[in-house]
Amino acid sequence: xxxxxxxxxxPVTLDDYEWLLDLHRRAEVIGSGQALIANGRPEAxxxxxxxxxxxxxxxxxxxxxxxxxxxxxxxxxxxxxxxxMAVIFSRRGRSAIADIEALEWFIDLLFYTYRLRKVYFDxxxxxxxxxESTLRRVARxxxxxxxxxxxxxxxxxxxVFALYxxxxxxxxPSARVATALGKREAVAGDIA
Numbered sequence: 001x002x003x004x005x006x007x008x009x010x011p012v013t014l015d016d017y018e019w020l021l022d023l024h025r026r027a028e029v030i031g032s033g034q035a036l037i038a039n040g041r042p043e044a045x046x047x048x049x050x051x052x053x054x055x056x057x058x059x060x061x062x063x064x065x066x067x068x069x070x071x072x073x074x075x076x077x078x079x080x081x082x083x084x085m086a087v088i089f090s091r092r093g094r095s096a097i098a099d100i101e102a103l104e105w106f107i108d109l110l111f112y113t114y115r116l117r118k119v120y121f122d123x124x125x126x127x128x129x130x131x132e133s134t135l136r137r138v139a140r141x142x143x144x145x146x147x148x149x150x151x152x153x154x155x156x157x158x159x160v161f162a163l164y165x166x167x168x169x170x171x172x173p174s175a176r177v178a179t180a181l182g183k184r185e186a187v188a189g190d191i192a
Contacts, residue, residue, distance in 0.1 A: 002105055006098035008060045009071070009105055012049075016058055019067055021045055023088055054083070055109070059102040069099065071106040076114070083110060084120040100173050107172070111165045119163045124149065125156040138171040139163050 001010040012020065050056070054076045059069040069089035076083040085106070089099050110116050120142070123131060135141070139161040147155035163171070 004062070004098075004101050004105060006062050007068070007102045007105075008062055008065075009057045009102050010060065012056045012058055012070070016067070017046055017049070020049055020070060023070060023090060024049075054114075057106065059089070059099070061098070069102065071102065073106075073110055073114070075120075081115060081117040082120065083114065083116055084122075085110065086121070104172055104174060107163060107168065111163075111168055117165045120160055121163075122158050122160045124151070124158055126151060128159055134173070135161055138173065 001008060052074045053072055055073040057071045058067055059071060060067050067090070069087065072086040072088075074084050074086065087103060087106075107119065110119050121139075123135070128135075140163075141159060142162045143160045145158045145160070148158040149156055
């Protein structure tokens with residue numbers, strides 16, 4: 001378990017499954033390579049939460065203990081030192097600073113504990129405009145899958161981005177904020 005300034009990040013437990021399934025059903029998914037494979041069977045939905053997953057964490061609010069999101073590492077390729085991540089945050093009670101803090105912790109874990117050199121994530125076209133300026137600063141656009149998914153009657157593209165370990169320390173959002181504040185000591189939690 002990691003206690004951050006505004007969040008607690010902890011491993012998933014059996015008590016989280018109902019909440020996780022609900023979150024997958026209703027939340028906006030970033031890095032949605034971890035789609036549910038329910039096939040109408042409840043046990044299949046539970047199995048899909050762990051399909052190809054090597055680490056999975058719940059993000060909770062530090063003060064209230066309310067669960068806010070999930071961080072998932074999947075598709076680990078040890079030989080190439082790459083993996084993918086999926087990130088889901090609930091819209092309810094959302095705190096952008098706390099979400100960034102938890103996400104930075106997770107990316108650090110992937111790079112420095114799992115010794116990855118590259119972490120992939122994908123973004124649906126319908127979410128790209130909300131995140132595009134941030135994504136350009138922290139990640140590289142690797143590939144676009146045109147018309148890859150049917151959303152509300154129209155075909156939309158998916159975009160795959162990659163974070164690189166050797167660029168992460170400079171690209172991380174809290175590092176950019178520290179630089180913008182004139183090298184004052186800052187972390188994501190210092191931004192109000």
